[in-house]
Amino acid sequence: QAALSRHCPENNGLADRFELFYGKLELANGYVELTDADEQLNRCKRDQQMRGGQGLPVPEIDENLIAALRAGLPPCAGVAVGFDRLFMINEDTDNIQSTRSFTLGNL
Structure with missing residues (x-):
């Protein structure tokens, strides 16, 4: 969830997050939340521009x-x-x- 994580304080080019793998299997991921509203809004706008430029659906x-x-x-x-x-x-x-133990079809 790099889009929702803050930048790493030591390196602004990295997200402050991690993933835990066992072999090729992802077991967990974690991150420090981005709490800056302006930065989150800017990221959302950049994502919208990128998706629009690629002809992908643009979420609100x-x-x-x-x-x-x-x-x-x-x-x-x-x-x-x-x-x-x-x-x-x-x-x-x-x-x-x-x-x-069950699937959505069994609910």
Whole structure:
């Protein structure tokens, strides 16, 4: 989620984020949230220009996100772990579907 992460303080050309892999399998990713509303708005506008120039659908800017950032978000970070991927390792399978107890079709 580099688009939502702040720039690395030591190197502004890098996102302040990481990914955790087991072999070729991504298990987790984490990042320090971008809390600067103006920077987030600029990134959204650049993304819109890039997508429009490539003939791709151009999503609207999430004004609620920008408003929330303007209201003030304290420094924060998070990590998302794919437990289904941990189960894949435990079960020694490369088929993620085999790790799920149900599918959307079974709901």
